[in-house]
Amino acid sequence: MSDLYHLVGVAGVGMSALAQALLAQGCRVSGSDRFLDQGSELEVLDRLRAAGIRLMPQDGSGVLADTSGVIVSTAIEPGNPDLEAARSRGVPVIHRAEMLARLVRGRRLIAVTGTSGKTTVTGLIGWLLEQCGQWPTVVNGGAVLNWKTPQAPGNFRAGRDALWVIEADESDRSLLHFEPEWEIITNISRDHFDLRETLGLFRTFSHKARAGVVCGRGVAEALLADPEGEAQGRLIEERLEYEERAGRPGFVSEGTFFPSPLPGLHNVENAWLAVVLCRQLGLDPAALREALSSFRGIERRLERVGESGGVTIVDDYAHNPAKIVAAWRTMVQTHGRILGVWRPHGFGPLAAMLSDLEASLADVMRPQDLLFLLPVFYAGGTARPTVSSGDLAARLQRAGKSARVVESYSALEGELRAVARDGDALLVMGARDPGLPRFARRMLTVLKS
CATH class of the missing domain: 3.90.190.20 (Mur ligase, C-terminal domain)
Structure with missing residues (x-):
């Protein structure tokens, strides 16, 4: 019989994506959430049920004798009834990032991080690769509108080969669980930690990339400005050639103009980073331009x-x-x-x-x-x-x-x-x-x- 995993806080965007990923890998999956305790019904819960995930309140009832692991995020507090049930029944408690790291072990991994823009860039890369015939598995922190259906929340896409694209979260340092082939670091600013600590975290992460790190504007300089030693690995920071044609903002890459499909100058940079990464994988600029034009965006991102x-x-x-x-x-x-x-x-x-x-x-x-x-x-x-x-x-x-x-x-x-x-x-x-x-x-x- 396949492994059974129970996810606490399954309505969260990161946890719901992981639940779908586990299901796609042949695992049995259940989940609980505070919103179920409160009697609230959310769209994402309906979609998880439709996918075959059993849902229940956070009262410990989801932790069974044959549960292989109880999966939590940093937001779950120690006194949670599901955690108490796991401890009393000897069921391992596994952090979300650790579980995802197990799923991607031995696979080609593209990990996207940064203070801002990582969800949009992750979705963009997944869409561009899929439209260019690469068919990656994508685990994202937001729903790609192109992939959202009555049956699918849109924050996970099951692929057909060993290539995975994930959003790697810096807020609890969980990104350090991953060993990517390629990384993108979109930008570095203060958010969950002070700037010095945030920079140190991204610098440590940059050491893990086996092939290279595609950097947003100013990121490579920040990573290299280390009094204790330079960032390791290959840092790629191209110049963003911003351009506007026929009233449409975009950028030029390898002589090809890419109009941004999304509003805002920050989204021009997001699209640019996704295209730069895909070019490192050998994809044709003309094909990327065509794929970019059909990207509809991320849910709740403008x-x-x-x-x-x-x-x-x-x-x-x-x-x-x-x-x-x-x-x-x-x-x-x-x-x-x-x-x-x-x-x-x-x-x-x-x-x-x-x-x-x-x-x-x-x-x-x-x-x-x-x-x-x-x-x-x-x-x-x-x-x-x-x-x-x-x-x-x-x-x-x-x-x-x-x-x-x-x-x-x-x-x-x-x-x-x-x-x-x-x-x-x-x-x-x-x-x-x-x-x-x-x-x-x-x-x-x-x-x-």
Whole structure:
């Protein structure tokens, strides 16, 4: 009988991708999630059920006598009932990255990391390779819209050969589990750790690439500026030749112009990195250009929900200063006023990023722009509320910006209905809370009235 793995927090984007990967490798898979404890039904849970994954609440019932391993992410706390059941029954507890590392062992591996852009770049590489006949297996931190169906969440794609493409997460240092053939490091900035620690982590990771590391702008210089020794391996950092033709932004690579299929200058760089990597694998630029043109993007990465009452509604996963600024600046290019909505995804991250968030938002917000802050998202656990959305709002108000806290989605609907006007962009941002994309879609109806 095949191995049975139980995933705790299976609704999370990384865990749901791993669940599908295990299923594709012939394993039996079950999963639990807090949202099931709360009676919440999510789209991703429906798709996992349709794929054949058994789901249950986090009450220990999913850990059976023949369970081969209980898989967790760093977000799962020690007192979780599933972990207690695993300990009492002698079932091994395995970190998500360690399990994924077991799956990719002995295979050709492309690992994409960096502070921002890694999900989009991972999806781009997977799509380009597939369209060029390579058929890799892809494990991503977001859903590729081309691959999303009623049966498939879109964050996993089963391949046909030994080539795998994965998003490698730096937030808990779990990227160090992997031994890639090729790496991409998109960029390096402060997010989960201070800049020096983040740089050291990526430098260590760069040592692991057997063939080479494709670097975003400035990354190679940062990796090489090591007082204790240079980064090992081959670092590839080409010059980004940005160009705009017929009003379409893009880049030139090996004499071929690649128009970006996605909005925003940051997505020009994301597409460029994916193409540079694929060229290292010997793929034809003309074929890559054709493949790039059909890429529809990543769910909740500047995803255009629609237009209602003259207002364009966009849903984005932005949860750190760099990502919020990139999304905001993209919308500024085409809209007279931004109505921003942001929900911090945790007390710890908000406390760590408070000053950077203040500086970044104060820089990007124009006099006419408005920012509505929802309370910090809390899904349970032992996190301590040492900071609030009100702290950020107060700082921005002192900087002369229009920012305020709205306590609930229903109150926010009323506020937006009152202020929205033709030509505005409603930019809904934040991570973890499944209510954010639902809210963005509900506003299509609210603003229509």
